[in-house]
Amino acid sequence: MAHGRFITLEGGEGAGKSTQARLLAAALEAAGVPVVLTREPGGAPGAEAIRALLLGGSAALLPGTETLLHFAARHEHVGRTIGPALAAGRWVVCDRFTDSTRAYQGFGLGVAAGTIAALDALVGLVPDLTLVLDVPPRTAARRLAGRGNAADRYERLDAAFHARVRAGFRAIAAEAPARCVLIDAAGPVEAVQAAILAAVRARLPAPGLAPAGAGEKKQGGAGGAPP
Ligand SMILES: Nc1ncnc2c1ncn2[C@@H]1O[C@H](COP(=O)(O)OP(=O)(O)OP(=O)(O)O)[C@@H](O)[C@H]1O
Numbered sequence: 575m576a577h578g579r580f581i582t583l584e585g586g587e588g589a590g591k592s593t594q595a596r597l598l599a600a601a602l603e604a605a606g607v608p609v610v611l612t613r614e615p616g617g618a619p620g621a622e623a624i625r626a627l628l629l630g631g632s633a634a635l636l637p638g639t640e641t642l643l644h645f646a647a648r649h650e651h652v653g654r655t656i657g658p659a660l661a662a663g664r665w666v667v668c669d670r671f672t673d674s675t676r677a678y679q680g681f682g683l684g685v686a687a688g689t690i691a692a693l694d695a696l697v698g699l700v701p702d703l704t705l706v707l708d709v710p711p712r713t714a715a716r717r718l719a720g721r722g723n724a725a726d727r728y729e730r731l732d733a734a735f736h737a738r739v740r741a742g743f744r745a746i747a748a749e750a751p752a753r754c755v756l757i758d759a760a761g762p763v764e765a766v767q768a769a770i771l772a773a774v775r776a777r778l779p780a781p782g783l784a785p786a787g788a789g790e791k792k793q794g795g796a797g798g799a800p801p
Pocket residue numbers: 585586587588589590591592593594717718720721759760761762763764766
């Protein structure tokens with residue numbers, strides 16, 4: 575059985591990752607691709623327990639502790655959820671992955687890139703495609719105010735931190751152009767979705783994934799007939 579494809583969505587708070595991950599998973603499913611939609615931190619029972627500690631916990635954590643916890647959660651997630659799904663031929667759409675640790679704990683909190691790379695070697699999984707959603711801070715802030723959840727550990731940090739995270743994500747995308755596509759995510763949901771589907775089609779052709787402008791409904795037969 576062919577190995578599935580691993581797609582990650584990255585970017586700062588309010589960039590639209592969760593919204594677009596859901597839409598991408600639905601579009602792939604409609605195209606007949608078996609999909610698992612998952613998120614980080616979390617995506618496996620032990621990893622969700624670590625998520626509660628990381629995002630909900632009020633205890634102050636040193637940047638290195640945070641980094642270790644994110645990788646501990648990721649190790650469970652890859653070993654128990656992502657790896658088996660890919661081996662079974664499913665595609666995995668993941669809302670945040672290792673680039674979030676690079677951007678938040680690395681660029682944001684100053685953990686050395688070499689430390690993150692060493693821990694990444696333990697996890698040992700590189701996405702086939704990473705969509706880096708980029709929005710200006712004011713747009714992100716407006717979206718988060720609209721969503722109205724209680725702020726988590728990272729949402730409580732200041733504007734300078736979030737500026738470093740955004741610059742970090744842009745640097746990561748620029749350094750790995752074969753894996754990453756920087757998506758302008760400031761526009762309406764439908765425009766961002768179209769850009770994402772275009773990137774997926776270009777990088778990871780899937781039979782039946784509708785061509786741009788054909789709508790995201792299930793295509794009848796063997797797909798992709800041009801309009
Ligand atoms: N393109 C868009 N235009 C306007 N609003 C959007 C857009 N995309 C998402 N939203 C809204 O903005 C809010 C944040 O979006 P979403 O939760 O998808 O972001 P996120 O990147 O997952 O954020 P977080 O990092 O906090 O999980 C939601 O209320 C969502 O409905």
